[in-house]
Amino acid sequence: MAANATDDDPLYQQALAWLVLLSDKEASSEDRAEFERWVATDARHAEALSRAQKFWQRFEIIKPEYERMRKRSALVQRRNVLLGAGALLIGGIGIYTASRMALFADYTTDVAERKTFTLPDGSTVELGSYSALSVHFGESERRLTLHRGQGYFTVAPVASRPFIVEAGNGTATALGTIFDVKMLDDRVTVSVVEHAVSVEAAHQPPAVVEAGWQISYSATGLEPSQRYDVATVDAWRQDRIVFVDQPLRRVLLELERYRHGRIVLMDSAIGDIPVTAILKTNDTSDALQIIASGLPIKIIDGAGIVTVVTSR
Numbered sequence: 131m132a133a134n135a136t137d138d139d140p141l142y143q144q145a146l147a148w149l150v151l152l153s154d155k156e157a158s159s160e161d162r163a164e165f166e167r168w169v170a171t172d173a174r175h176a177e178a179l180s181r182a183q184k185f186w187q188r189f190e191i192i193k194p195e196y197e198r199m200r201k202r203s204a205l206v207q208r209r210n211v212l213l214g215a216g217a218l219l220i221g222g223i224g225i226y227t228a229s230r231m232a233l234f235a236d237y238t239t240d241v242a243e244r245k246t247f248t249l250p251d252g253s254t255v256e257l258g259s260y261s262a263l264s265v266h267f268g269e270s271e272r273r274l275t276l277h278r279g280q281g282y283f284t285v286a287p288v289a290s291r292p293f294i295v296e297a298g299n300g301t302a303t304a305l306g307t308i309f310d311v312k313m314l315d316d317r318v319t320v321s322v323v324e325h326a327v328s329v330e331a332a333h334q335p336p337a338v339v340e341a342g343w344q345i346s347y348s349a350t351g352l353e354p355s356q357r358y359d360v361a362t363v364d365a366w367r368q369d370r371i372v373f374v375d376q377p378l379r380r381v382l383l384e385l386e387r388y389r390h391g392r393i394v395l396m397d398s399a400i401g402d403i404p405v406t407a408i409l410k411t412n413d414t415s416d417a418l419q420i421i422a423s424g425l426p427i428k429i430i431d432g433a434g435i436v437t438v439v440t441s442r
Contacts, residue, residue: 141174143436145182147394150432151440161440235262235277242388242412244367249274252286253293258312258366259388259411267291279387280312282367300331300347305338310363315383319346321363369411375404381421382439389414391432396440400427 148165151157169175237247239257246256250267257263261279265272272288276297285293285304293304297311298318306325311318320329321344330336331347337355339345344363345355362372373381379401386393388411395401403425409417418437422429430438 141178142181143392143394144168145175145178146432146436147392147396147438148179149182150430150436150438151396153432156428234264235275236265237261237263239279241390242414244369249286251288251291251293254284256282256367258282276311276313278313280310280366282308282310282364284308298331298347299349300329300352303328303330303336306341314380314387317346317348319344321358321360323360323364365408366411371409371411373405373407373409375406377401378403378405378421378425378427378439381405381407385409385411385414385417388412389437391435391437393418393437393439396438400425400439400441403427 148168151161152165169179237245237255237257239245239259239261241260243260244256244258246254247263248254249265249272251272253272255263255274258280261281262277263281264275264277266274268291270291272291272293274283274293274295276295281295283293283295283304285307287307295302295304295311297313298316300318302309302311302320304325305328306322308323308325309327310321310323312321318331320327320339322339322341324341326338326340328336328338329345329347329352332349332351334351337345337352339355342357342360343355344358346353359372362374365372371384373384379395382393382395405421405425407417407420407424409420411417415431418429418439421427422442426442428440428442430440432438
C-alpha cells in the first residue's frame with residue numbers, strides 16, 4: 131500500500147474493525163484465530179493493521195476524556211470531541227472524507243442533516259444526509275451533479291432548458307415535476323413522484339420512468355424499473371428509513387450515511403439476511419440495536435469511530 135494512502139481505505143477500516151472486535155470482552159478464540167488468518171493472508175493487511183494500531187494506541191490516551199464528555203451531555207457530538215482532543219489521530223477516517231469534486235459543491239449537508247434550497251430557476255431541492263450538489267445552469271440546459279447522498283427535486287418548468295441531474299455514471303432528465311435521486315455505494319436509484327423522468331446510464335438507450343415507478347443503475351447499466359411505495363421513498367424527509375426485505379449489508383450502508391464513523395460488516399455470511407423495519411435516522415445507534423434485537427448479530431461500538439457488526 132502506498133505510504134500516502136488515505137485512512138478511509140477499506141483495509142485500514144477493516145483493521146480498525148478487528149481491533150474493535152478484539153477489544154470486546156466477549157471476543158472468542160475463534161474471533162482471534164480468524165483475525166490471525168486475516169493478517170497472514172496478505173502483506174497489505176499487516177501494514178494496515180500497523181497503522182490502525184498506532185491510531186488505536188493514541189486514541190486510548192484520550193478515550194477516558196471522550197467517555198466523560200459523552201456521558202456529561204447528550205449534545206456533545208463524537209465529531210466535536212474527537213476533533214478537539216485529537217484531530218491528527220483521525221486523519222481521513224469515515225464519512226467526512228469527501229471526494230474532491232464534492233468539496234467544491236454549491237450545496238451540501240452534514241451527517242444527519244436535511245436542507246431545502248431554492249435554485250436560480252425557482253426549482254427546489256431537498257438534500258438528505260451528507261449530500262453534495264453542484265449546479266451548472268446554461269442557456270440551453272439546467273444541469274446538476276449529485277456528488278453523493280440524496281436529493282428530492284421539484285422542477286420549475288422551462289421547456290427550452292431541460293433539467294438534468296447527473297449522478298454516478300448516468301443522468302435523469304425531468305419530463306415533469308418531482309423526482310428523487312439517491313446514491314448508495316455504486317448504485318443510483320431514481321424514483322418518480324410526479325409525471326415522468328428519462329433515465330440514461332452506461333451508454334444504454336434512455337428509459338422513460340413514470341410516476342409511481344423507480345429505476346436503478348450502476349456501472350453495468352440500467353436495471354428493470356419497478357413500482358414503489360411513495361411513502362417508503364419519502365420517509366427520509368421525515369427522518370425515517372423504511373426497509374422491506376432488504377439485505378443487511380444494504381441496510382448498514384444506508385444507516386452509515388446518518389452517523390459519524392464507519393459501520394463494518396465482519397461476517398459476510400450475515401450480509402444477505404433480509405431486514406424489514408422502520409428506523410429513525412436521528413438515532414442510528416438505537417436503530418442498530420433494534421436490528422440486532424431481531425437478528426443473530428452483535429453490534430460493537432468502537433467509540434463512534436468504527437462500529438463492528440458480526441454474527442452472534
